[in-house]
Amino acid sequence: MGLPVKTQLRYWGIAAAVLFVMLWAMGHVLLPFVVAAAVAYLLDPIADRLERLGLSRMWAVILITMMAALAFVALLLLLVPILIQQGTQLINTAPEIFSQFLNFLSSRFPDLVDEDSVLRDTLNNLGEMIRARGGELLNTLLSSVRNVVSALVFMVIVPVVSFYLLLDWDKLVARIDTLLPRDHAPTIRHLAREIDVVLSGFVRGEAAVISILAVYYSMSLVAVGLPFGLVVGVLTGAVSFIPYIGAILGGTISIGLALFTFWGEPLWIGAVILIFVIGQILEGNILVPKLVGGFVGLHPVWLLVALSVFGSLFGFVGMLVAVPIAAALGVLVRFAAAQYRESALYRGDAPPIVLADPDQTAIYTDPKG
DSSP: OOOOHHHHHHHHHHHHHHHHHHHHHHHHHHHHHHHHHHHHHHHHHHHHHHHHTTOOHHHHHHHHHHHHHHHHHHIIIIIHHHHHHHHHHHHHHHHHHHHHHHHHHHHHOTTTTOTTOHHHHHHHHHHHHHHHHHHHHHHHHHHHHHHHSOHHHHHHHHHHHHHHHHHTHHHHHHHHHHTSOTTTHHHHHHHHHHHHHHHHHHHHHHHHHHHHHHHHHHHHHHHTTOTTHHHHHHHHHHTTTSTTHHHHHHHHHHHHHHHHHSTTOHHHHHHHHHHHHHHHHHIIIIIIIIIITTOOSSOHHHHHHHHHHHHHHHHHHHHHHHHHHHHHHHHHHHHHHHHHHTSHHHHOOOOOOEEEOTTSSOEEEOTTO
16 A cells, blocks of 8 residues: 555655755765766767667777767867967956947047046946956856866766766666656656656757857857957857847857957948857757757746756755756646646536435436536
């Protein structure tokens, strides 16, 4: 006989509380293992496909590990130094850009930016603040990352744990399946498959969209000769998972740089604008429908709420687990809504009300039943 619903809810509540306490108390320790689990989860379909092509699981994992290591080293040696250099230069150039913008406004709208205007003071202060705080922000960020987990831990623990998790992923899933409550195992398997579909489709699809857009914007902006085009393109692609925000942010920076660099050359300014128009058409009509498709279980607003809440509660490790937890909650909410629509509370199909007449010669049924 199954446990009462209240008892089951108590046990599941205790399990959830233990999970949150562990994340809160041991987040910095669990961080490399959470990263390793995420890497193994994302690479497991590739390993399965290589197995179907005839490779053993061991050789499939070895091949994936070698390719990932080569890609990481190439990224570290070729792209990261350029991004850091251009990002630093952009921060240091901010006061000059704002000064040029002030000169432009002064020549066109002298009354708007006179010596005592609030706009002039605001732009001057903003430019100086970006230069003064930008480097400080980068140093603080790097210092925080070093305090959370050293580079050595990530370079050693994450690849090793990812390798073994990827090697035994199918066995781990099978072992977890044997621990499911027998009364609810079919339902839990069904929900787990839905969560996997939503999460894998969304994450892998968005990762592909971000990568393609980052390459497109970077190469296009560099091709037209826009200063800091590489870092602006990567930034635009990185935040493109939020609809319109990536294009607005990158477009504003790029057009501002184009006005500063190509003033008097409307052809090149128009080329920068055209790059972002084409990018939006490409993203909205081709990339997102084809790569993300119908995986709408993770709405960007819901994702941002999850990232904000878990990030503030559990730090960086909370941001890593926010996406899978948001996917799980989304699936559970839809499942609960489906159960509610099938319930008597929603349908109103209560049992018929039977009434007897005074002389017991007839029985009436409520017509609404």
